[in-house]
Each structure stands twice: as C-alpha cells, then as structure tokens.
Amino acid sequence: MQHLCEPAPEDRRSKLLFDLNGHALALSRSDSDYREALNGADVVHVDGEPLVFASKLLTSTPVRERSATTDLIYDIAADAAAEGKSFFLIGGTEGLAADAAARLKDHFPDLIIAGHHHGYFQEAEEAEIFEKINASGADIVWVGLGKPKEQLFAVRAQDKLHAGWIITCGGCFNFIVGHYTRAPRWMQSSGLEWLHRLATRPREFVWRYLTTNPVALCMLILHSASGEKRQPAPDSNGSGLNLTQKSGQSVAD
Numbered sequence: 001m002q003h004l005c006e007p008a009p010e011d012r013r014s015k016l017l018f019d020l021n022g023h024a025l026a027l028s029r030s031d032s033d034y035r036e037a038l039n040g041a042d043v044v045h046v047d048g049e050p051l052v053f054a055s056k057l058l059t060s061t062p063v064r065e066r067s068a069t070t071d072l073i074y075d076i077a078a079d080a081a082a083e084g085k086s087f088f089l090i091g092g093t094e095g096l097a098a099d100a101a102a103r104l105k106d107h108f109p110d111l112i113i114a115g116h117h118h119g120y121f122q123e124a125e126e127a128e129i130f131e132k133i134n135a136s137g138a139d140i141v142w143v144g145l146g147k148p149k150e151q152l153f154a155v156r157a158q159d160k161l162h163a164g165w166i167i168t169c170g171g172c173f174n175f176i177v178g179h180y181t182r183a184p185r186w187m188q189s190s191g192l193e194w195l196h197r198l199a200t201r202p203r204e205f206v207w208r209y210l211t212t213n214p215v216a217l218c219m220l221i222l223h224s225a226s227g228e229k230r231q232p233a234p235d236s237n238g239s240g241l242n243l244t245q246k247s248g249q250s251v252a253d
Helices: 022-030 032-039 049-058 069-083 096-107 123-136 149-157 172-177 185-189 193-200 202-225
Strands: 015-020 043-046 086-091 112-117 140-144 165-168 243-245
Touching: 015 022, 015 032, 015 149, 022 032, 022 049, 022 202, 032 149, 043 049, 049 193, 049 202, 069 086, 069 096, 069 140, 069 165, 069 172, 086 096, 086 123, 096 112, 096 172, 112 123, 123 149, 140 149, 140 172, 149 165, 185 193, 193 202
Parallel strands: 015 043, 015 165, 086 112, 086 140, 140 165
Antiparallel strands: 043 243
16 A cells, blocks of 8 residues: 555656445446546445455456445555655535544544545636645545546546545545444444445435446446456555556446
C-alpha cells in the first residue's frame, strides 16, 4: 500500500482507485459512462463479499478476499501519517467530511488533513473545487458522492488535480463518524457484513440487493461461460488487502 503515498507522477495526472461490488457491476451494464470510468481506473478493488464468493465458483483465478473501503481508509491513513502525506475529503452533507476528517485526525495525530468539502455541488462548480484541492496541496483525495457520481467526478478531476491518487469511498465518512455501524467482527470475518447492512438499513439495501445482485450474478455467469478470465496482479501492498491492479481486460465486459 505504500505506493499510494508516493509522489504524484511528473505528468501530474492523478491515479484512480475505485471499488467494485454487485451494485457497481450491475450499474456498469446499464450506464456506459460509468462502465468507461471503471475500465479507465488504475486500480479496482473488490468491496463485496458476494463477488468474492462468485469469483471462487465461476473463475479459475478467484479474488482472495474482500477489501472493505471502510478498512482501507484507515490503513492508508496510517501509511500517510507515517509518510507525511495529506488527505482531502469531499462528500456528504454539510459538515460530514469535516467531522470525518477530525475523527481520522484523532486516530492518527500525525495525519495531515489538507481540507474537506461537502458533496452538494453542481458540475459547474467543480472548477472552483479543483482549485481548492490543488491549493491545499493534498496528496490523496477521498471522494464520497455515491455511485456513479463519485467515479464520474474522479474522471473529470483526474487531469485537473495535482494529487497522486483519487479514491472513491461511497458512504465511508458516515461509518467514520458513527452514523452507520459496522457489523460485528465475527460477521465481517464470515463474509456476512452485507447481511448486517440489510438488517440495519433495509430501506436502502433491500431494493438494491434485489435489483442489482441478480444482474451482477448473471454477468459473472455469462463472463465465465465465455471462457474469458481476468488475470489477477500480485498483492503489491504487502498489507493483506486485496488491491488488485487491473489487467488489460475491461472489468465490465
């Protein structure tokens, strides 16, 4: 994971790190802009236990384990604090990103918080936000706007920002501040965190799971039947996290 804290390349083009779950896979089928964004990412990590399980049944190169974004942000924060790198958080309601930044600072006193911004803005306002982020000198930008908005924002920002990485994180800030709760450890280790989310936030997840997971499963079955296999890259971060560097094949094919 230490490579995420390396300086931005000389061409100043930020790298993109996106997550993939059943919702994302299904969305990629119906939204061509989102599909193109996923396929253009530098790193895609699997943040969905059903996809991990399906990969073990349907592919010869299964995903080793789920890489939860809610864990990833803490792991990267630990490295960033040690390396003197800074975060910029963008997303959520007014004050949420600021509160999440403060909580991260409590966990990692040496972490540099370059800035934060709420997630309620129009595309016409993005140039001003890009200027704010660049002026802050942020090394890593966390974008929590929800799919597909956060990925499309990241793509538009990629050539505008000086940060080394732009990482999408959905509702992660809500977990950091305690608005959402994580599943008990035994459920996380058993691959049942999705069930906890379904039980604690049914209005949000019942319809999503019913409408997206079957689509994602069908896509995986068809992909498996076609004989096309994605070759996984080695775990280059040494942290046990499943940060999978993309190969040449499109994730949504």
